[in-house]
């Protein structure tokens with residue numbers, strides 16, 4: 306199948322050939338030959354960075370826009386202090402969320418991961434290490450990371466995660482291969498809370514409440530102290546506005562485990 310990425314590659318090669326011809330025939334400056342490749346690199350870079358581009362991996366970004374329902378997700382945990390605090394808030398309001406956990410951190414906080422599942426939340430896969438160089442790994446090594454995290458969840462809960470969120474939201478051809486081989490469903494987001502960047506809680510809350518719309522998948526991090534306090538106010542806002550916070554599997558109508 307001709308994917309958009311393959312199409313871009315083809316266009317780059319064709320455009321380079323045209324440039325080589327034009328430079329020889331019409332004496333265009335030689336550096337023009339590099340333009341198609343530079344454009345290709347910029348497009349690929351943007352496509353890798355923006356998960357919504359779907360250039361390499363078709364990620365699910367939101368649910369149906371027709372009903373006032375949203376799902377909330379937390380990345381990068383389990384965190385020894387903030388994850389239990391978030392679980393307490395969720396329990397208080399009887400809200401179910403999804404936690405995209407890092408395998409290595411699950412290994413250190415097994416009880417918190419088990420508690421998350423026991424309390425009715427979904428645990429998804431967010432790679433084993435979430436290393437800075439994850440996106441430079443081979444497809445095989447990415448696959449090893451995904452499997453390792455799936456395995457530790459399955460070993461301790463009997464559940465094999467089906468949902469995967471790429472570390473940093475970055476995708477590329479190697480990750481596309483690893484996701485296909487591990488049969489994972491890639492989950493993006495439609496509303497990024499920016500809770501790792503915005504430290505002022507009022508601003509953070511204002512940002513999310515002003516942008517939230519039906520079908521949204523909201524991205525938080527359970528590694529941030531600020532998220533815990535904002536979460537309660539956000540849930541209150543949703544209840545007040547008649548926005549229902551539902552589990553992710555229900556919002557996107559896909560099963561969370563194999």
Ligand SMILES: [Zn+2]
Pocket residue numbers: 380381431435471472473
């Ligand atoms: Zn992350």
